[in-house]
Amino acid sequence: MGSIQLQHVNKSFGTHAVIPDASLEIKDGEFVVFVGPSGCGKSTLLRLIAGLEDTTSGQILLDGADMTDAAPAKRQLAMVFQSYALYPHMTVAQNIGFPLKMAGMDKAAIDAKVQDAARVLNLGSYLDRRPRNLSGGQRQRVAIGRAIVREPKAFLFDEPLSNLDAALRVNMRLEISELHQQLKTTMVYVTHDQVEAMTMADRIVVLNAGNVEQFGTPMELYKTPANRFVAGFIGSPKMNFVDGAEAAKYGSASIGVRPEHVQVATDKGAWHGTIGVAEHLGSDTFLHVNVDGLGLMTIRAEGEKQLHHGDSVWLTPDPTRIYRFDKDGRLLPAN
Amino acid sequence: MARAATTTRKVTVTAAAWVVALIIFFPILWTILTSFKSEGDAINISTFFSTPWTIASYFEVQSRSDYFHHFFNSVIISIGSTVLALIIAVPAAWAMAFAPTPKTRDLMMWMLSTKMMPAVGVLVPIYLIFKTLGLLDNVWGLMIILMLINLPIVIWMLYTYFKEIPVDILEAARMDGATLGKELIYVLVPMAVPGIASTMLLNVILAWNEAFWTLNLTAANAAPLTAFIASYSSPEGLFWAKLSAASTLAIAPILVLGWISQKQLVRGLTFGAVK
Numbered sequence: 001m002g003s004i005q006l007q008h009v010n011k012s013f014g015t016h017a018v019i020p021d022a023s024l025e026i027k028d029g030e031f032v033v034f035v036g037p038s039g040c041g042k043s044t045l046l047r048l049i050a051g052l053e054d055t056t057s058g059q060i061l062l063d064g065a066d067m068t069d070a071a072p073a074k075r076q077l078a079m080v081f082q083s084y085a086l087y088p089h090m091t092v093a094q095n096i097g098f099p100l101k102m103a104g105m106d107k108a109a110i111d112a113k114v115q116d117a118a119r120v121l122n123l124g125s126y127l128d129r130r131p132r133n134l135s136g137g138q139r140q141r142v143a144i145g146r147a148i149v150r151e152p153k154a155f156l157f158d159e160p161l162s163n164l165d166a167a168l169r170v171n172m173r174l175e176i177s178e179l180h181q182q183l184k185t186t187m188v189y190v191t192h193d194q195v196e197a198m199t200m201a202d203r204i205v206v207l208n209a210g211n212v213e214q215f216g217t218p219m220e221l222y223k224t225p226a227n228r229f230v231a232g233f234i235g236s237p238k239m240n241f242v243d244g245a246e247a248a249k250y251g252s253a254s255i256g257v258r259p260e261h262v263q264v265a266t267d268k269g270a271w272h273g274t275i276g277v278a279e280h281l282g283s284d285t286f287l288h289v290n291v292d293g294l295g296l297m298t299i300r301a302e303g304e305k306q307l308h309h310g311d312s313v314w315l316t317p318d319p320t321r322i323y324r325f326d327k328d329g330r331l332l333p334a335n
Numbered sequence: 336m337a338r339a340a341t342t343t344r345k346v347t348v349t350a351a352a353w354v355v356a357l358i359i360f361f362p363i364l365w366t367i368l369t370s371f372k373s374e375g376d377a378i379n380i381s382t383f384f385s386t387p388w389t390i391a392s393y394f395e396v397q398s399r400s401d402y403f404h405h406f407f408n409s410v411i412i413s414i415g416s417t418v419l420a421l422i423i424a425v426p427a428a429w430a431m432a433f434a435p436t437p438k439t440r441d442l443m444m445w446m447l448s449t450k451m452m453p454a455v456g457v458l459v460p461i462y463l464i465f466k467t468l469g470l471l472d473n474v475w476g477l478m479i480i481l482m483l484i485n486l487p488i489v490i491w492m493l494y495t496y497f498k499e500i501p502v503d504i505l506e507a508a509r510m511d512g513a514t515l516g517k518e519l520i521y522v523l524v525p526m527a528v529p530g531i532a533s534t535m536l537l538n539v540i541l542a543w544n545e546a547f548w549t550l551n552l553t554a555a556n557a558a559p560l561t562a563f564i565a566s567y568s569s570p571e572g573l574f575w576a577k578l579s580a581a582s583t584l585a586i587a588p589i590l591v592l593g594w595i596s597q598k599q600l601v602r603g604l605t606f607g608a609v610k
Contacts, residue, residue, distance in 0.1 A: 052506050072509040085507035089525045098521075102512035146511065 001063045002153035002186035003028045004049060009058035011044055011210075018044050019210040021058075026154075026188065026203075028063075031180050034190045035197040035233070036207035042190045043158055045207070049188065050156050051075050062153060073102075078147035079156040082163060084139045086131040092142050093118075093127040099150040117145040120182075137168045144179070154186035161196065173200060194234055198222070206230045228329035231256050237286060239323070240297040252324035252332055259286070259300035261321035264307070269314025273297070278308050289313060363586070370579035377575040392580035399577075400563060402584055409559035409585075411474050412549070413542035416481035417535050420489045423482075425531075428493035429519060433502055443494070446487040454484070454547050465552055472554045480552065481542045489538055496530025497523065533599045536592070543589045560585035 004026040011019040018041045026032045034042040047053040049060060051072035060068045067075050078099070086095050096117050097110040105113075118124045121141045131139055140160060147155055157176070161169045177200050180187050191197055197204050198218045206213040206221065206229070214226040218234075225231035231239050239256040247255045263269065264287065273291035285305040289297050299315060307313065324332040369377050370393070376386040396402065431439050461480065462471075470476030500523065508522040524531065546561040553562055564585050567578040 050510060052509065072506075073512040073514065077510065079507065079510040081503045081507060083501060083503045085501065085503035087504060087508075087522060087526075089528075098508075098513075099511035101521075102508075102517060146507075150512075 001028050003061075003063055004154060004186065004188065005059075005061040005064075006045075006049070007059040007061065009045075009048060009060065010056045011041075011048055011053060012056045017056075017210060019048070022210070022212055024205060024212065024215060026186060029184050029186055031177075031187045031189065031200060031202045032205060033197040033201035033203075034188065034205045034207060035192065035194055036213075037233070038192060040207040041210035042192075042205075042207045044210075046079075046156050046158055046188060046190045050077055050079050052079075076153045077156055078150065078152035078154075079158065080140075080143045080147050080160045082159040084131070084143045084163075086139055086142055086146075088131055091128050091130055092123060092134070092145075095131065095142055096123075096145040096149050099146060103150060113149050114145075117149045120148070120179075121145050136164050137172060140164065140172060141175075144176070148179070148183065152185070154188060157187065157189040159190055159192070161191070162193075176200065195236060198234070204234075206233055208233075224331065225323065226331055228254065228256065228325045228331075231323055231325075231331070235259075237298045237300060242294050246294060247324075250322060250324050253327040254325045254329075256323040256325065257317040257321060259298045261318040262297070262299045263316040263318070264299055264301050264305065265314045265316065266307075266312070267314065269316040271297075271315045271317075273313060273315060275307055275309055275311045275313060278305075278311075280304060287313070289315065291315065363590075366579045366582050366586075369575055370583045372576050372579075374574055374576045377579070392576040393584070396567075396577055396580045396584065400566060402563065402581075405558055405560045405563035405585075406588070408474060408557055409543055409561075409588075412477045412481060412557075412559050413539045415474070415478040416485065416542045417489075417538040419478060419482040420486050420538055421531065421535065424486060424489040424493050424534075425519060425524065427490050428497050429523060431490070431494050432497035432500075433505060443491065447491060450484075450487055458551060462551065471552055472557045474557045476552060477549060477557055477559070480548050481545055484545070484548070485538050485541050488541070489534055492534045492537070493527070493530060496527050496534075499530075500526050529599070533596075536596050536599060540589055540593060 004024075006022050006024040009019060009022045010017060022045060034045060036042050044053060048055055051067070051070060051074075055068055058068070059066055062075060062077075087098065090098065093111075093114050097114045100110045100113060114127070115124075118127055121144060123138065123141055123145060126134060126138060126142075131142065134142065140163075143160070160176070161172050164172060173196060176187075176189075180200075189196075189200060201218055203215060203217055204221055205215045208229050214221060214230045221230060221234045225234060228241065232241070235258055237259045239258050240262075241254055241256045243254045247253060271291045271294060273289040273294075275287055276290050276296065277288040279286040279288075282304065283302075285301045285303070285307070287299040287301060287305070287307060289299055291297050297315065301307075320334075324334075326332055368383075371388045371390060372383070372386065373389055373391065376382065379386070431443060465471045465476050465480075468476075470479070504526070505518055505522060508518045513521065543559075544561075546565075549559050549561045550565055553559070564578065564581045567574055567581050
């Protein structure tokens with residue numbers, strides 16, 4: 001079991017509220033990702049759950065039991081840090097076995113569990129090495145091994161992949177997702193990378209300035225963002241926004257349309273513009289278009305479009321995929 | 336031109352360094368040389384190098400006073416005070432490095448400021464306290480007082496080392512179920528071994544060389560090597576050769592220890608100064 005509940009959690013440093021008032025309910029076995037820009041409080045929220053920071057007010061419940069004031073060691077949670085935080089003076093085997101040693105388990109049982117974890121994570125031949133003799137990916141696996149070995153109620157990941165290079169990051173992303181499938185243990189994962197969030201999460205919490213902007217499945221967030229912030233944060237390339245008179249035509253303060261929901265033509269359309277930069281990726285073409293009177297827009301066209309810098313184009317947004325926002329940025333119901 | 340200027344500069348700096356080093360080392364060298372002279376020859380500078388060398392002073396010193404008694408007192412006091420200091424300083428430095436409050440910096444400055452106070456200012460109260468508690472001429476009393484006077488430096492040095500340890504690793508230990516004590520024993524201390532070793536070494540040297548308190552608070556039983564040397568400056572006059580022999584015997588162990596561990600010491604004293 002591993003459900004996590006936050007009830008009106010507040011965390012302030014002096015007069016500055018990093019987390020003003022957060023309430024969340026994470027179900028047992030769920031993979032929840034906290035995503036948001038730098039400094040939005042996502043790591044603080046994770047550290048509050050871990051017990052590494054004290055809440056200013058509010059309650060944290062693990063499996064229904066109030067753990068707000070419990071020490072990290074008592075919460076039966078495991079954490080994987082951004083810096084891996086391996087013990088440099090211990091071997092891989094000692095690192096993985098450390099939580100079991102702290103739990104007072106006997107040596108033979110520790111060895112057996114360490115061997116199991118090492119097998120799952122392909123670390124069998126590195127058990128006698130010290131962390132400094134491992135690559136970044138291997139270190140990350142040791143950190144995960146140390147987390148899984150004691151079968152915690154939930155795993156907490158604090159931007160675990162941000163120190164890895166791009167190729168390795170994709171691999172580790174898959175490995176962590178597979179691990180979740182295997183273990184079916186609750187995982188809470190912090191990242192600023194919305195692609196990681198979309199690909200890994202059962203549900204995503206979008207945070208902004210310490211506030212939970214929206215909590216939902218990746219597709220809910222993509223299809224019905226609660227507000228302009230979520231709409232802009234989820235999706236890559238990000239949503240295009242238009243304010244002023246053009247938005248007023250739709251009866252809203254601003255409208256948003258995703259790059260993949262705009263048709264490009266050379267002869268006619270709703271908005272005229274000139275291509276600033278064309279990025280040809282093979283599978284897609286990203287066009288950065290200076291639209292007359294509306295500003296810069298990014299368009300995602302499937303396949304290879306023979307369009308280049310300086311070309312004149314017409315853009316037509318899919319009318320069923322136009323998001324309307326009120327003056328406070330909240331999503332208005334579709335027309 | 337530039338290369339010539341650099342070479343000249345290097346030679347000058349090296350020569351200056353040698354001169355400074357020799358000036359600093361000269362008293363020790365002269366003490367060692369004097370210890371191998373007879374009393375009469377020792378004070379006669381003009382014939383110093385032409386008169387015969389002898390080890391008679393060493394035999395004289397050993398027969399007059401028990402060197403090993405004082406030597407073991409010095410060992411017990413310097414190691415004992417260091418161990419006591421570490422037992423207090425490790426948790427203190429942990430708290431200052433990893434759980435600081437807005438007043439931590441002030442507290443550290445205050446601690447260090449006690450080192451600037453002249454020791455003689457508190458001699459009378461401490462003497463009276465020791466007398467009341469029966470700690471005069473007692474190795475435990477000396478261990479406590481030397482621990483207290485060196486504690487600020489020990490805490491400060493350990494603090495500097497601990498600051499270099501990533502807090503993530505200690506937090507990982509907490510998440511892994513380590514209590515505070517286990518976090519210190521299994522994670523912090525092993526990671527800080529080089530720092531703790533050089534702090535220990537420095538404290539042993541400071542305690543070994545400490546003369547003010549060891550002379551004022553001991554008579555015979557607990558007297559360390561400092562008292563052994565001082566006993567050779569008697570009312571009848573100074574006996575240079577014997578005084579030098581006693582001094583050489585007293586400084587030899589710590590000189591050897593310092594020589595062996597100079598790398599550690601330099602690292603310890605300059606740690607954190609340059610990133």
